[in-house]
Amino acid sequence: MQHQGERAPSKNRRDPSSPIGIFDSGVGGLTVVKAMQKELPAERLIYFGDTARVPYGSKSQVTIRRYAHDDTAMLMKHFPKMIIVACNTVSALALDVVERTGRGVPVVGVLEAGADLAVRRTLNGRIGVIGTQATVCSNAYELAINAIDPEIEVFSAACPLFVPLAEEGFVDHPATRLITEEYLEGLLRQGIDTLVLGCTHYPILKEMIGAVAGPGVRIIDSAEAVALSARETLAEAGMLDGSGRRMSPHLMVSDLPQKFRSLYRLFLGADVPDVELVEV
Amino acid sequence: MQHQGERAPSKNRRDPSSPIGIFDSGVGGLTVVKAMQKELPAERLIYFGDTARVPYGSKSQVTIRRYAHDDTAMLMKHFPKMIIVACNTVSALALDVVERTGRGVPVVGVLEAGADLAVRRTLNGRIGVIGTQATVCSNAYELAINAIDPEIEVFSAACPLFVPLAEEGFVDHPATRLITEEYLEGLLRQGIDTLVLGCTHYPILKEMIGAVAGPGVRIIDSAEAVALSARETLAEAGMLDGSGRRMSPHLMVSDLPQKFRSLYRLFLGADVPDVELVEV
Numbered sequence: 001m002q003h004q005g006e007r008a009p010s011k012n013r014r015d016p017s018s019p020i021g022i023f024d025s026g027v028g029g030l031t032v033v034k035a036m037q038k039e040l041p042a043e044r045l046i047y048f049g050d051t052a053r054v055p056y057g058s059k060s061q062v063t064i065r066r067y068a069h070d071d072t073a074m075l076m077k078h079f080p081k082m083i084i085v086a087c088n089t090v091s092a093l094a095l096d097v098v099e100r101t102g103r104g105v106p107v108v109g110v111l112e113a114g115a116d117l118a119v120r121r122t123l124n125g126r127i128g129v130i131g132t133q134a135t136v137c138s139n140a141y142e143l144a145i146n147a148i149d150p151e152i153e154v155f156s157a158a159c160p161l162f163v164p165l166a167e168e169g170f171v172d173h174p175a176t177r178l179i180t181e182e183y184l185e186g187l188l189r190q191g192i193d194t195l196v197l198g199c200t201h202y203p204i205l206k207e208m209i210g211a212v213a214g215p216g217v218r219i220i221d222s223a224e225a226v227a228l229s230a231r232e233t234l235a236e237a238g239m240l241d242g243s244g245r246r247m248s249p250h251l252m253v254s255d256l257p258q259k260f261r262s263l264y265r266l267f268l269g270a271d272v273p274d275v276e277l278v279e280v
Numbered sequence: 281m282q283h284q285g286e287r288a289p290s291k292n293r294r295d296p297s298s299p300i301g302i303f304d305s306g307v308g309g310l311t312v313v314k315a316m317q318k319e320l321p322a323e324r325l326i327y328f329g330d331t332a333r334v335p336y337g338s339k340s341q342v343t344i345r346r347y348a349h350d351d352t353a354m355l356m357k358h359f360p361k362m363i364i365v366a367c368n369t370v371s372a373l374a375l376d377v378v379e380r381t382g383r384g385v386p387v388v389g390v391l392e393a394g395a396d397l398a399v400r401r402t403l404n405g406r407i408g409v410i411g412t413q414a415t416v417c418s419n420a421y422e423l424a425i426n427a428i429d430p431e432i433e434v435f436s437a438a439c440p441l442f443v444p445l446a447e448e449g450f451v452d453h454p455a456t457r458l459i460t461e462e463y464l465e466g467l468l469r470q471g472i473d474t475l476v477l478g479c480t481h482y483p484i485l486k487e488m489i490g491a492v493a494g495p496g497v498r499i500i501d502s503a504e505a506v507a508l509s510a511r512e513t514l515a516e517a518g519m520l521d522g523s524g525r526r527m528s529p530h531l532m533v534s535d536l537p538q539k540f541r542s543l544y545r546l547f548l549g550a551d552v553p554d555v556e557l558v559e560v
Binding site: 051052053059060062063160161163164165167168170173174175176178179182255256 | 331332333339340342343440441443444445447448450453454455456458459462535536
């Protein structure tokens with residue numbers, strides 16, 4: 001399927017009209033697409049979701065790094081002016097692979113953006129982070145936060161059931177509340193005042209997470225954080241698209257399962273446009 | 281890693297000492313390994329779990345059929361005398377692919393074995409089936425059951441959260457009970473007297489599922505069913521291994537994530553032996 005209204009890519013040059021490439025292990029990164037559309041409505045977005053090999057979060061570092069290379073190479077065919085790593089697991093374990101495969105194209109990782117915003121928001125210097133097993137085990141959020149401010153204390157918890165609960169649409173289910181209470185209990189006991197949603201699926205459960213965390217905890221949505229960071233980086237480089245045109249995103253997936261339509265609606269609150277099926 | 285105590289495979293011939301190949305999308309098929317060890321302790325078992333691409337249940341038929349081919353080809357390198365498809369999703373959507381790639385080696389699918397046992401056990405002719413989205417959408421259990429007895433009524437429900445709940449070890453958690461009650465409600469209202477666990481992960485939650493279903497519902501564990509069926513097929517062909525030796529299974533996976541050890545313990549109740557990492 002050919003994306004409608006696509007401009008011919010300039011051969012090797014990047015300019016403000018070049019697209020922004022975004023990838024994720026699956027559909028979760030669509031929360032980043034949504035945040036980008038809101039923050040930068042004139043930009044041309046190319047999204048790749050590796051739906052044939054999702055999820056990454058429970059796999060080994062070697063495998064995650066191999067997949068990160070493939071995903072970046074897929075986007076590079078479209079000569080992007082920026083690559084956004086919407087996948088927290090790849091941001092945590094393979095950002096250097098993306099930078100190498102991207103050969104000089106600026107790379108913005110959802111993890112760094114979320115860490116940066118959390119540091120700016122915390123008042124008591126106690127930040128909680130929730131994410132997949134791989135993200136949490138990597139300690140990458142702690143490293144990124146402490147690189148900015150070594151005084152801040154970071155407390156993490158893996159929440160492996162949040163992705164399937166979000167995808168099942170168990171958004172305000174009593175079982176989701178029980179599981180959320182159990183997952184957050186240890187973090188809340190530490191007196192955190194800021195909680196980073198360290199996985200792009202988690203904004204779907206934002207309301208429940210916020211309700212369980214209580215009004216004293218500020219929730220950092222890393223999809224919003226990465227959109228802010230992308231805007232800043234492009235503005236500094238004079239690479240913002242000034243055309244004012246609004247274009248729907250070019251979507252590519254490595255598998256097109258039946259449930260893609262319902263997930264797309266869940267994430268973007270809109271019907272699914274044309275989707276290109278690609279092989280990795 | 282070389283599997284200890286492996287006999288050299290006879291070049292192209294199969295005989296009673298040849299191994300039995302078992303594959304699954306991930307670790308779930310280890311419930312089949314466990315049932316096989318109990319039912320046929322003298323057989324040499326070779327297990328392949330496609331842990332790099334797990335899960336299959338939420339993916340498209342095209343992708344599932346491609347993976348089924350790869351998995352079978354991996355086992356064929358070891359000249360098996362039988363191939364057991366421990367993955368319900370592959371049994372439902374790609375058994376013909378396995379048979380073609382297996383070039384005449386007998387193939388036993390976990391789905392057919394479970395369907396067969398359920399038909400023999402039901403008294404009122406009302407059978408429930410639970411499984412992944414892909415297995416349930418395929419209607420494959422209904423087709424297999426009605427091929428044996430067209431009078432039987434089959435009621436199915438997809439239970440996508442059972443695999444992550446099992447892998448998280450939420451075996452007797454109150455959230456698991458709430459979710460189980462919700463998933464089974466429709467089936468129980470239909471007055472089923474037999475319930476097929478149509479996914480190899482589900483035996484981990486067998487106790488909770490049995491408690492919610494109540495004493496009037498017989499639970500069919502398809503891992504046990506496939507071991508019984510394999511035994512019958514080998515006995516009929518005179519291919520049972522009569523050596524009396526006990527060998528630990530040869531395990532191959534396409535990825536070796538950190539959590540493999542804890543999952544292996546959860547599934548087999550034993551420490552993980554040598555595991556070979558292979559590329560698909």
